[in-house]
Amino acid sequence: MKRLNNHRAALLIAGLVVSLAVVIGAVSAPPGLGAADRNPDGSYTGTKLEGATPAQWRLTWEEDPAHAATVSWTTAAEPEKSSVLYDTQPRNGELAKYAHTATASSGRYSDKDFKLWYNHAELSELKPATTYWFVMVSDGAASREFHFITAPEGDAEFKLLYGGDSRSDRDARRTMNRRMRALFEEDPEIIALAHGGDYVADGEEMEDWLEWLTDHELTVTAANRMLPLIPARGNHEAEGPLYDEVFNTPGRKDGNFYRTLIGEQFLLVTLNSNISAGGNQADFLETVLHENGKTRWQLANYHRPAYPAVKSPGSALEHWVPLFEKYNLDIAFESDGHTLKRTCAIRGGKQADDGVVYIGEGGLGVKQRTPKDDRWYFKGGVAASTLHVQKLTVKKDSLLVESITDKGKVYDAHTVKPRKR
């Protein structure tokens, strides 16, 4: 009887203490974002996927955007022949007038629930800083005429957008796509968008990609200028084949890491935080940074952060950060955290004026988290919970990175001066 009472007493005390702790925990939790912070629904449905009519267009840049680009689109029927007709003059969609043709490779997206085809036309031998007018044609069905501008050559000044994490919240993604289009229309010097990964919630589901691709059409300007993409793979794209089918396998096959040179003084290294960071990729990074040692501006773009604003650090901290510091990278763009961040300049795990700055964390269309802004590397930096895109203004004597919210407000601006290289 006494034992039974002892047991009851133990349970009673345990029950009271644990319940009390649970209540204290719940009450003391940080406030977070409420449902009222969501964005309103958009009504856009995109170009209808019907027969061989080109829809869901996108244009990707890889190693040499002054001379090459890939135009890609989706069709609902298997095309016998797909191509891009292009010219340096507008031809208003009159197919016979375009000077050049690039034949596209086509294939069925690897999702058996959808009968849809990708089409990739690789345009090469392009002239730098030149406007190209083009139409996509599949089995005689043509898109309207679009245009894009190739990257500049030489010691050029230009602007570039960076952002990541356009998954999970479609309303927010559309809002941000409209924001990017507004920036692109306002400022024709913007040449492309570097994406930090996590385009969709499940990168192995075509359904998610269809929504993303449809929404991506919103980044095209009213004058039909297309925003080129420089893509990085995020953890939500996992190792699935759809990412390569959507973006025509950017970078090395089974690796998706590569370097992009814009002009002769701007290097962007795109890395893949889904695969081994320390093996072939670290070797590649070291080679590229070594070979481009004299390039004035050196940046990297990858998904999982070394200096995260919310979660714990990824492998980049161990394998890439030492190389960034050795070769004096200017800025590393990081996504994944769903918050806006800019760290202080970091070297050797400490604030240092000559260190590397880590910017981003992903705000292109996912609910934003409350950042852990008390981490040491935000002293002298920024951490905030807002949808955002970064705009880079690349000049000879400065590199300005502005973090722009979904409302178009400049939330943070950071200027980097050229290093002695």
Next chain:
Amino acid sequence: MSSSTAAKTILRVAVALTCVGAAAQMLLYGGPVLSWLWLNLDWSEAAALRVEHAAAFGLLACLPFVFWGKAWPVLKLIAAWLLFSAFASSMVEPWYPWLTPGAHAARYTAPLALAALSLPPAPRNRRLAEWLLRGGIAATFLCHGVEALLLHAQFIDYLIDASAKLLSHDLAESTASAMLVSIGVLDVAAALAILLPRRLWPVAAWMAFWGAVTAAARMVYLGWPNWPETLIRVTNAAVPLTLCLLWAVKPATETEHETTE
């Protein structure tokens, strides 16, 4: 101290450390339940944060009761949360999510086994505890083994990093991948061997050693801020170590009856 008492003590410490690790993960970095409720189920961030903070405080409050035998139902509460957390992980983890609940098995079976060991020392309770421990560690090793065979990128980096730090040797990715396949085969073999009717204590001893190495790797790799990740995995070593101790002495020869706890 009998082997059974030692086994229980080890499990108690391991479960307590797991609670600290799980609570710290939620408070410092945010856990899978937050992501699942907020991003997948569309809760508000405030509500999802409240749930995780409440759970973290709850786990910490459970600590003293882990060491008080009579409060054993608290252990079921801990197991329930850890199981729920494993389930939430599988909902938000994009890389082979179906492996996650199995990979976490040692975490949530350890408190259940401890609860069974805290009951009166009947052979039935002891058998139940033993099979919970065996099943839990087998599932954890099996799933980690499969992850290794699938060439989990993080595991490749652990090998490259360990080779650089411990041997000052620059390990090629292809070599690391080949080593990972062998490790995967070894893990799967250990998982199957621990389930054999015959009690193979050397297998349990190997699993305890390897569980400790891989748990510690989390902290060695990315430094001390990663300590919650190591604590969460303490049971990967403690569960097979407990089996070792339980198997060191046959139940029939156990002399000490523990009714005093």
